[in-house]
Amino acid sequence: MDIAIVTGSMGLVGTESVHFLTASGLKVIGVDNNMRREFLGDDASNESNRKVLEEECPGYVHHFKDIGSGPDMERIFSEYNQDIKLVVHAAAQPSHEWANQNPVKDFTTNANGTLNILEMTRKFCINAVFIHLSTNKVYGDLVNTLPLVEHETRWELESAHPFYERGIDESMSIDHSTHSLFGASKAAADLLAQEYGRSFGLKTVCFRGGCLAGPLHSGVKLHGFLSYLMACAMKKKKYTVIGFKGKQVRDNLHSKDLVDAFYAYYKKPKPGKVYNIGGGRFSNCSLLEAINLCEEISGNKIDWSYEKENRVGDHMWWISDCSRFQKDYPKWKYRYDIKNILEEIHKGLRQRL
Numbered sequence: 001m002d003i004a005i006v007t008g009s010m011g012l013v014g015t016e017s018v019h020f021l022t023a024s025g026l027k028v029i030g031v032d033n034n035m036r037r038e039f040l041g042d043d044a045s046n047e048s049n050r051k052v053l054e055e056e057c058p059g060y061v062h063h064f065k066d067i068g069s070g071p072d073m074e075r076i077f078s079e080y081n082q083d084i085k086l087v088v089h090a091a092a093q094p095s096h097e098w099a100n101q102n103p104v105k106d107f108t109t110n111a112n113g114t115l116n117i118l119e120m121t122r123k124f125c126i127n128a129v130f131i132h133l134s135t136n137k138v139y140g141d142l143v144n145t146l147p148l149v150e151h152e153t154r155w156e157l158e159s160a161h162p163f164y165e166r167g168i169d170e171s172m173s174i175d176h177s178t179h180s181l182f183g184a185s186k187a188a189a190d191l192l193a194q195e196y197g198r199s200f201g202l203k204t205v206c207f208r209g210g211c212l213a214g215p216l217h218s219g220v221k222l223h224g225f226l227s228y229l230m231a232c233a234m235k236k237k238k239y240t241v242i243g244f245k246g247k248q249v250r251d252n253l254h255s256k257d258l259v260d261a262f263y264a265y266y267k268k269p270k271p272g273k274v275y276n277i278g279g280g281r282f283s284n285c286s287l288l289e290a291i292n293l294c295e296e297i298s299g300n301k302i303d304w305s306y307e308k309e310n311r312v313g314d315h316m317w318w319i320s321d322c323s324r325f326q327k328d329y330p331k332w333k334y335r336y337d338i339k340n341i342l343e344e345i346h347k348g349l350r351q352r353l
Ligand SMILES: NC(=O)c1ccc[n+]([C@@H]2O[C@H](COP(=O)([O-])OP(=O)(O)OC[C@H]3O[C@@H](n4cnc5c(N)ncnc54)[C@H](O)[C@@H]3O)[C@@H](O)[C@H]2O)c1
Pocket: 007, 008, 009, 010, 011, 012, 013, 014, 031, 032, 033, 034, 035, 036, 037, 046, 065, 066, 067, 068, 089, 090, 091, 092, 093, 094, 109, 113, 133, 134, 135, 136, 186, 208, 209, 210, 211, 212, 213, 217, 218, 224
């Protein structure tokens, strides 16, 4: 039976991947030690996702192990060997702010951890497709040099700019900018995944995500902004808007749409590719617009305050141009726009809370 290894299998992207891949007939082996709880606190714990996977996904096997452990990863990869046809690498330390508290642990998880999983793939299943979860933060704050215009609820790109219609494409340099330590560890991982494709012929791909979201996210202050914002609305908890007058724009992609993209790539891999992936012009919002939508959907007012100082390396305006991916995989289509995503998050949180 074909095997898929999913790292970070208790997280938003990992859990969605496990659901999809088991339903598609693969046997899935998950690796996740719930580091998210250690990084971001009890509310960020993904334990409930693991329980659901074990109950609902036939044949799913979970390993509560660290991706950085050579011996543990070697045991798992050597057990399945050439039967491993797909590796989805979604384990990571995901937060800008947390990385500043512990840069060594951040780098060890994001860069060294990725190196370890790449090396295991090279050693035991070199023909497997390797999907690496990268991020638009690899571009650093170079993005903030784009000419923006202030609108009532959002920053918007000047309409004459080539990125206006479809968003930012992969031609943006990842050099000459402030990344934040998180952006730096993720950029190292992104380059490693590309190099393993180039140097060793692995079928690697980097998906540079915009804002990824869905009801499976355990959103907290430091990561998972849409689900945290909706939780604040539902629990009547205070929310702090940080920087850029709350007009910073994010594009938002449902984890289900993301996993559809993974599967399309898995079925017809194009080794060494790098794709921006996000909600694009189809699904995006500013923070102020997200607040309005959460209030509308939850029926509650959000009690929010404002801190002027923005986060290091944070983007004022990000919309992904996904046309490189769409050109290679024309059957891939968006199913969820920003309103649908927030409605799904609301539904999921109602069940959880
Ligand atoms: N969520 C987003 O908005 C977003 C945007 C762009 C890129 N990404 C990338 O997508 C990937 C998945 O993100 P997510 O939102 O699902 O994050 P998540 O925090 O929900 O999931 C990551 C999982 O990895 C696990 N993990 C962390 N370190 C580990 C380790 N050393 N060993 C084993 N497991 C470990 C965590 O416990 C967690 O369950 C990450 O690489 C992230 O950088 C996410």
